[in-house]
Structures are given as C-alpha cells and as structure tokens.
Amino acid sequence: MTTRLGALELPNPIMTAAGCGGSGRELARFVDLSRLGAFVTASVTPQPRAGRPTPRAAETPSGMLTAAGLPGPGLDGFLERDLPWLAGQGARTVVSIVGNGVAEYTAVARRLSEVAGVAAVEVNVSAPNAEDRGRTFGSHPGPAAEVVRAVRRHTRPEIPVLAKLAPDVTDIVTIALACADAGADGLSLVNTMVGMAIDPVTLRPALTGVSGGLSGPAIRPVAVRCVYQVHAALPRTPIVGIGGVATGLDALEFVLAGASAVGVGTTLFHDPSAGTRILRELEDALAERGIGRLADAVGLAHKPAGFFPPQIRPEPVPDIPVNDADASDASEAIRRDGSVRAGKPQAGPAEPAESEEMSP
Amino acid sequence: MSDAPVQTSATVLTVRQVQDYYAMTLVAPAVAERFRPGQFVALAVGGEHTARLMRRCFGVYEVKSDYGGTVEFVFADRDPGTAWLAGRRSRDSVDLVGPLGRPFRLPRDPVSCLLVGGGPGAASLFALADVLRRRGCPVHFVLGGPDARRVFGARSAQRIGDSATVATADGSLGTAGTVADVLPRAVDEAAAEVVYACGPTALLRTVTAIATEYGIPSQVSVEEFLQETGACGTGLCLTCVLPIVGDDGVTRMVRACADGPVLRGERVRWGDLGTIPFDAIGAPGAHAAVRFGAEGPR
Numbered sequence: 001m002t003t004r005l006g007a008l009e010l011p012n013p014i015m016t017a018a019g020c021g022g023s024g025r026e027l028a029r030f031v032d033l034s035r036l037g038a039f040v041t042a043s044v045t046p047q048p049r050a051g052r053p054t055p056r057a058a059e060t061p062s063g064m065l066t067a068a069g070l071p072g073p074g075l076d077g078f079l080e081r082d083l084p085w086l087a088g089q090g091a092r093t094v095v096s097i098v099g100n101g102v103a104e105y106t107a108v109a110r111r112l113s114e115v116a117g118v119a120a121v122e123v124n125v126s127a128p129n130a131e132d133r134g135r136t137f138g139s140h141p142g143p144a145a146e147v148v149r150a151v152r153r154h155t156r157p158e159i160p161v162l163a164k165l166a167p168d169v170t171d172i173v174t175i176a177l178a179c180a181d182a183g184a185d186g187l188s189l190v191n192t193m194v195g196m197a198i199d200p201v202t203l204r205p206a207l208t209g210v211s212g213g214l215s216g217p218a219i220r221p222v223a224v225r226c227v228y229q230v231h232a233a234l235p236r237t238p239i240v241g242i243g244g245v246a247t248g249l250d251a252l253e254f255v256l257a258g259a260s261a262v263g264v265g266t267t268l269f270h271d272p273s274a275g276t277r278i279l280r281e282l283e284d285a286l287a288e289r290g291i292g293r294l295a296d297a298v299g300l301a302h303k304p305a306g307f308f309p310p311q312i313r314p315e316p317v318p319d320i321p322v323n324d325a326d327a328s329d330a331s332e333a334i335r336r337d338g339s340v341r342a343g344k345p346q347a348g349p350a351e352p353a354e355s356e357e358m359s360p
Numbered sequence: 361m362s363d364a365p366v367q368t369s370a371t372v373l374t375v376r377q378v379q380d381y382y383a384m385t386l387v388a389p390a391v392a393e394r395f396r397p398g399q400f401v402a403l404a405v406g407g408e409h410t411a412r413l414m415r416r417c418f419g420v421y422e423v424k425s426d427y428g429g430t431v432e433f434v435f436a437d438r439d440p441g442t443a444w445l446a447g448r449r450s451r452d453s454v455d456l457v458g459p460l461g462r463p464f465r466l467p468r469d470p471v472s473c474l475l476v477g478g479g480p481g482a483a484s485l486f487a488l489a490d491v492l493r494r495r496g497c498p499v500h501f502v503l504g505g506p507d508a509r510r511v512f513g514a515r516s517a518q519r520i521g522d523s524a525t526v527a528t529a530d531g532s533l534g535t536a537g538t539v540a541d542v543l544p545r546a547v548d549e550a551a552a553e554v555v556y557a558c559g560p561t562a563l564l565r566t567v568t569a570i571a572t573e574y575g576i577p578s579q580v581s582v583e584e585f586l587q588e589t590g591a592c593g594t595g596l597c598l599t600c601v602l603p604i605v606g607d608d609g610v611t612r613m614v615r616a617c618a619d620g621p622v623l624r625g626e627r628v629r630w631g632d633l634g635t636i637p638f639d640a641i642g643a644p645g646a647h648a649a650v651r652f653g654a655e656g657p658r
Contacts, residue, residue, distance in 0.1 A: 019598075026595035026618065029364045030457075042598075050601075050613045050642035053635045057591040057599035059441075062411040064591060068598050071613065071642065208634070216413055269592035270404060270413040272457065273367050 001283060001294050003037065003260045005238045006160035006185030008120050010037035010092060010261060013294055014251065014279040017242045017265030018043055018096035018122060018164065018188075019068070023082045024089065030272040034090030035279070037261055041082065043098035043124045046107055048074035058197045058206040063216030063244065064266060065195050067209030070098060070127070075108055079115055087117035096164070097151070098124040105147050106154045113156040120160040123151050123184075126191045138166050138191070141178035152183035160185035162240065167222045168193040176230040176237075186238040188263065189230060190223045216266040220244030224257050231258020231299050246274070248281020255282075255294065256301040365594070366390040370456040372448045373430055379509040381480045382446045383421065385432040391458045392429030395420055397488035398558075398581055398622040401433060401458030402593025405441035412441050414591040417617065419484030419558060419583045420459065431458070434483035434512055460593055461621045464488050464579050467554055470496035474552035475521075476539060476567050478504045478559025481583050482512040485558055489520055498522045500550035502543055504563065508533035523550060540566045547574050554579065557625070561585050561633065568625030578625030585633065586616040593617050603629040603637050611640040 001012040012035075019042040021027045033039050051071025058065045073081065078095075086093045095118050099105040105123065112118050125138035125147055137143040144163065152161045163179040165172060167190040176187055192213025197206040205211075223243025231239055241254025242263035251262040262282075267274045291297050296309035370386035377383075391401065402415040418433040437446050448454060467473070473492050475485040482503050489499045501517035501524040508514075511533055517524035526534025527542045535542055547555070547570065557567040558581035571578035582602065586593075590600035595618030604614045605627050613636065614620070629637060636643050 020596060022594075022596040022598070030367055030594075048642035050636045050640045050644070051598065054589045054599065054601060054633075056589065056601075057414070057597060059412055059414045059591075062413070064413055066591075066597070066599065071598050071601070074642070217411075266413060269594075269597045270415065271367075271455070272592070272594050272596065 001279075003238075003294050005120060005162065005240065005261060007158055008038075008092070008160045012037045012279055013255070013259075013261040014275055014282070015094065015240060015261055015263045016040050016268065016275065017263035018124060019070075020265040020268045024086045024091060027268065027272060027275075028089060031276045032089075033086065036091065036275050037279075038094045038119060039086060039091040040094040040122060040263065041078070041086075041096050042072050043070050043096040043127075044075055044078045044108060045070060045072055045098055045100075046075050046104050048072065048077060053208045055207055056209070056212075058199075058212070060195070060197055060214065060216075061218060063214055063218030064269075065197055065207060065212035065214055066192070067207045067212035069209065075111055079111065083115065083117050092119040093117055094120040094122050094162070096122040096124050098127045100127070102147050102150045106150045109151040109154045109161075113154065113159065118159055120162055120186075121151060121155055122162040122164050122188055123148055124164050124191070125179075126164070126166045136166070138164075138175065139169050141175045144175050145178035145182035148179045148184050149182035162186040162188050164188035164191050164242075165226075166191040166193060167219065167226050167243070172226050173229050173233045176234060180234055180237050184237070186240065186260075187230060187234075188240040188242060189226045189259075190219070190243050193219055193222065215244070217244035217246055217250075220250060220253075224253055227254055227259050228257040228301065232302060235299065235302075245278065246271075248278050248283075248285045251278050251282045252285045252297070255297045256299070258299040258302065260295075260298050363394055363396075365458055365460050366394070367455070367457045369453045370431070372450055372452045372454060373427065374450060375446065375448050378434065378512065381434050381436050381510075381512060382442075383432060383434045383483075384445060384448065385430050386454060386456060387427045387429070388431045388456055388458070389427075389429030391431050391456060392423035392425070395423045395431065395459040395487075396463035397491050398464035398484060398579075399459035399461050400484075400583065400586070400593070400617075400621055401431060401456055402460055402617075403445065403457075404455035405444045407444075412444075414441070415457065415593045416441050416445065417460070417583070417586050417590055417593045417621075419481065419581060419621070420487060421483040422487050422490070431456075434480045436480050457594060461617055462619070464556055464581070464622050466491065466495065467497060470498075471553035472498040472500065472551050474500050474502060474547060474550050474555045475517075476502045476504075476543065476555060476557040476559070476563070477512065478539060478563040479510055479584075480512050481559035481581065483558075484581055484583060485556060486513060486516060486520075488556060493520070498550070500546060500552065501525065502527070502539055502546045503534075504528065504539035504542075504559070506530065538566075539563055540570070543567065543570050544574075547571075547576070552576060555625075557581070558583055561630075564625065564628075565630040568628065568630065572626050579622055580625040580628070581621045582616045582623060582628070583621050586621050590617050603632045603635070603640055605629065611637055613640055613642070
C-alpha cells in the first residue's frame with residue numbers, strides 16, 4: 001500500500017485533511033498517527049490567529065459548512081509545541097501553510113525548511129490575497145502559480161510542495177497546470193467550496209462568516225471530477241484526493257480517478273477513528289478486485305473498459321528450498337495466480353510463497 | 361491511558377420520556393468506567409448511512425454498573441438529530457464517543473456545595489452530587505426552568521439534596537421567578553462555599569455573577585453552548601470556542617469541548633460570547649484581510 005508524493009514515500013495512502021485532525025493530540029486518542037500515511041496539520045499562519053466568532057459551523061445535507069477563520073497557534077507555537085509532538089508520535093507530518101500575501105507564505109516556508117520533522121508542505125491557496133483586493137490566490141492561475149513558485153523556491157528541495165486547490169473555480173485544470181509549472185510536486189484536490197445557509201429561526205446567515213466552506217460527502221462527486229480532470233491533464237503529478245471520503249470505497253473512487261493518496265477530513269469530526277478503518281477497507285477493496293499494488297489502481301478509471309493492470313506475482317524462487325509437497329512448478333504458479341484474483345490478499349513480491357496459500 | 365475517551369457502538373437499553381425531555385440509557389462499559397462527573401458523551405445520529413455528520417453532545421446524568429456498565433443522559437428534542445435519538449428503541453445501536461471534556465473539580469474539604477441547574481442541563485449535576493456526598497459535602501440544589509415540565513430532577517434533588525429550591529417562570533413548580541431571584545438566599549441558607557452549575561448560558565452567567573458577589577468559586581458546565589456551536593465533541597473541529605481569561609490575565613479562545621465543558625465561571629467572558637474580543641490572543645489586528653472581510657473557507 002506504499003505510495004509516493006514526489007520525493008516523499010508514505011507507507012499507505014490515507015492522510016488526514018488539513019484542519020480536520022486538530023493538533024494531532026485529539027486524534028491520537030482514537031488512532032495511532034504513525035499508522036496513517038501522513039498527518040496534515042491545520043493551516044499554519046505566521047502569527048497566532050483566534051479565528052472567527054461563533055457560530056462557525058452549520059450542518060447541511062451530507063456535509064457541513066465551516067468558517068472557523070483559520071484559527072491556530074501561529075508558526076512559533078506550532079514549531080514549539082505541535083511539530084515536535086507529532087514527530088514523537090512517529091507521524092509523517094505534512095504542514096499546511098497559509099499567509100496574507102506571498103511574503104507571509106514564503107516566511108513560513110523558509111522557517112519550516114530550517115526544522116526537522118516536515119515531510120511535505122501543503123500550500124493552502126484558498127486564502128485572500130491582500131495585494132489583490134482580498135481575492136483568493138487559488139481562483140486564478142497567475143496568483144496561484146506565483147505563491148507556489150515562491151514557496152517552492154524557499155523550501156528545501158527534498159521536501160515536496162503540494163498545492164491545495166479549491167473546486168469552485170472556472171477551470172481547475174488550468175490552475176493545476178499553472179501550479180505544476182510553478183514547481184508543485186503534487187496537488188491536493190480539493191479544498192472546501194464556498195456555500196451558505198440561512199437560519200430559519202434567526203432569519204440571518206447561519207454562520208458569523210456569512211458564507212463558509214462546504215465539506216463532506218456532499219462535495220465528493222465534485223472532488224472526484226476535479227481529480228479525474230487534473231489527472232488526465234497531468235498524469236505524472238501525484239494527487240491527494242480529498243472531499244467527503246467516508247469509506248474505503250470512497251477512497252478507492254479517488255484512487256481510480258487518479259489520486260495517489262487520499263485525505264480524510266470532515267469524516268473525522270463524525271468518526272474520529274475513521275482513518276484506520278478507511279485504510280483497512282481500502283486494502284480489502286483492492287484485494288477483492290485482485291489489485292496487488294495501490295499504484296496499479298491509480299488512474300485506472302481513465303483506462304479503457306476491460307483493461308486490467310498487469311499483476312506482479314511472486315515468482316517461484318529456485319534458490320529457496322521448498323519441500324516436495326508444494327514444489328513450485330509452472331502449474332502451481334498459475335493456480336496461485338488465479339487464487340489471488342479470486343480475492344486472496346496477495347503476498348508481497350519479495351516474499352517466498354507461503355505454504356498455506358498453496359495447500360488447499 | 362485509562363482516562364482517554366473511547367469510541368464504541370453502544371446498545372440502547374431504554375429511552376424514556378421524562379417530562380419534556382428524553383432520558384437514554386446505553387450499555388457502554390468502557391465509557392461508564394472512565395466517566396467523571398461533568399464529562400459528556402458525543403453521539404452520532406442517523407445510523408450508519410446518515411447525512412447528518414455533526415455529533416450531538418450531552419452531559420452524562422449517571423453511570424451504573426448494570427450490564428457491565430451503563431451511561432444515561434438527558435436531552436431535549438430540538439432538531440432532527442435529537443428526534444432520531446428519541447426514536448431509538450431498546451437493542452438499537454448508537455455510535456458513542458466518551459467520556460469527553462474536563463470534569464467538575466471537587467473540593468478537598470467537606471464544604472457546603474450549591475448545585476444550580478436549568479432545563480435538561482440539570483441532569484449533569486446528579487452524578488456530581490453523588491460524588492460530593494460521598495466526600496461528606498452537604499449538597500444543596502437550586503433548579504429552574506420556564507415551567508414544571510422543563511425542570512429536570514426536582515424530585516431527585518429533594519430526595520438526595522440537603523435542600524432543594526425550585527423556581528419556575530410561570531410558578532407551576534416552586535417559587536414563581538427565575539434562578540437569579542432565589543439564588544442569593546440559597547447561597548446564604550446553604551452557607552455555600554462553592555457553586556456548581558449546568559444549564560442555559562444565561563443562567564451560567566447569572567450564577568457566576570452571584571458567586572463572584574459572594575466571593576465563592578463557581579464551576580460551570582457550558583454544555584448548552586457546546587450543543588449550539590460544536591460539531592465533533594472531540595476537539596478536532598474548533599467550532600465551539602469561547603473567550604476565557606487565563607491565570608496570566610490573557611484572554612484566549614478555548615474549545616468548550618476539550619478545554620471545558622466545565623470552566624471556572626469567573627474566567628469566562630460571558631458578555632463576549634459569540635465574539636472574538638479585541639484583546640484575545642490572535643484577534644484580528646491591523647491585518648488587511650480583516651478590512652476586506654473576505655476570507656477563504658479554510
């Protein structure tokens with residue numbers, strides 16, 4: 001189940017989504033963070049931020065609207081308290097960053113490059129650009145590329161930089177291409193999309209922030225479409241698929257659309273132990289479909305119907321002594337191959353064939 | 361860590377109507393065993409394929425050792441999620457996380473305690489009363505609500521409390537009036553040295569003001585605020601924040617679920633709930649984004 005995001009190798013593709021795992025401590029009471037592919041932090045800002053007044057959240061069908069206003073301890077607090085703690089847990093930490101203008105993004109990126117324990121940097125481009133009348137960087141290719149290029153330039157080369165894009169733009173592919181051109185090693189698709197709810201009791205907007213980010217299974221089809229389109233245009237750029245993933249089959253859907261990893265967000269509010277459950281369900285789903293490696297499933301939905309990824313089978317290894325009962329002749333290997341396709345978990349290519357797999 | 365919360369699929373033992381509220385008892389041994397008074401549970405509503413993703417948080421009324429360990433809580437039916445809960449039947453399953461939050465802090469010495477409750481929130485006080493009485497603390501109750509049907513636990517309070525005062529707005533039970541009207545006299549008569557409270561936010565504010573007047577500490581559970589603003593109950597979503605003054609005199613936005621629900625009343629900036637006070641850490645300053653007022657979703 002290993003996967004890669006640029007230079008970063010992850011033991012499995014299940015990550016948290018930015019801003020949905022708290023500081024990590026809250027989630028660690030329910031799952032072992034080292035068992036997740038990666039932990040993605042809430043967006044780190046240069047200064048501490050109190051965020052927006054309450055109410056910050058509203059429940060909507062199969063989703064929720066949130067406008068927390070990027071609260072957080074700021075870069076110093078994060079580096080002092082949260083990042084070392086996450087490293088101590090054995091988590092691979094992807095640090096989401098956000099700033100008010102390109103200079104703030106680069107300031108945060110530069111500091112992150114000086115410390116240990118940063119597996120990757122995710123650039124949250126859905127922040128208002130103070131230099132552009134408060135429009136978000138991510139809504140246009142130019143500003144999005146500008147901030148990604150600046151962060152890439154100020155981040156140590158071995159740390160991948162991911163650009164996290166919002167889906168509610170005219171053409172996400174153009175923005176994704178611009179970010180990839182600007183040096184993004186991967187793309188996180190997607191952020192929340194802007195929505196709004198009005199409280200029928202108060203007759204006013206349900207959130208203090210008036211509009212908020214819509215997340216949860218409600219936006220999953222939008223997110224899958226974005227991943228599919230961007231993977232078609234950029235088949236070599238790793239994608240983290242995010243948007244309403246609640247089950248292993250949801251995660252599989254993103255992988256088939258072209259995601260190399262999958263972020264779990266709003267579902268963690270509902271089910272804090274979802275990360276490891278979704279991982280288990282995804283493993284089972286791949287095994288049931290006879291897909292041995294995650295990489296074989298990435299983007300599979302783009303292939304013509306009937307195409308099946310070539311399987312890498314454990315070859316009979318002649319120099320390992322095997323007893324006569326399960327001598328590994330050609331017919332045995334074929335039978336074993338068939339049994340794998342019928343739904344048995346496949347042994348890793350490096351492992352010798354196990355005797356119980358062959359005995360029945 | 362035996363005090364860490366657990367997530368479990370709990371079996372419903374009973375759901376019964378208590379006046380205008382519902383009391384649900386779940387079999388959840390791991391939760392019952394870890395529970396301390398003042399803590400709450402967070403329930404998923406709508407079953408496995410629910411479209412309602414926000415957890416509902418309720419203070420625990422009591423835990424018992426029957427069936428390995430049960431947890432009972434009291435709630436008002438106020439939205440489709442709580443209606444779903446009220447519609448559960450014996451042997452149904454409910455996904456439960458708990459116990460969550462910080463409990464009521466207990467006095468070291470056997471001092472006289474005043475327990476103030478309003479609406480379904482009063483339920484949280486009964487487990488506390490048990491523990492206080494076992495420590496030899498005299499326990500006095502003050503309960504309030506709009507009418508007799510919306511005062512929870514008046515009879516139990518009379519039975520287990522050293523005294524019990526009830527106030528209803530319409531006079532249908534006890535004194536006609538509000539908790540604020542009867543509280544000063546109750547503090548005097550009980551010679552209370554600490555006040556505990558759980559109920560509507562306005563009630564907690566009143567209790568804090570009166571306790572401060574008398575120079576006694578108050579421990580309040582902001583359960584109602586948590587129910588109105590929270591989405592997860594586990595400290596992840598950062599939606600249930602309120603301004604608290606710390607030991608250093610600095611105001612911080614803290615989570616009702618993870619840093620509460622029990623807070624020292626005098627530390628809560630009651631008048632600033634639903635705002636970010638300008639002097640809170642990280643409050644919007646001269647940043648340009650505030651002028652434009654158009655922040656992105658995340």
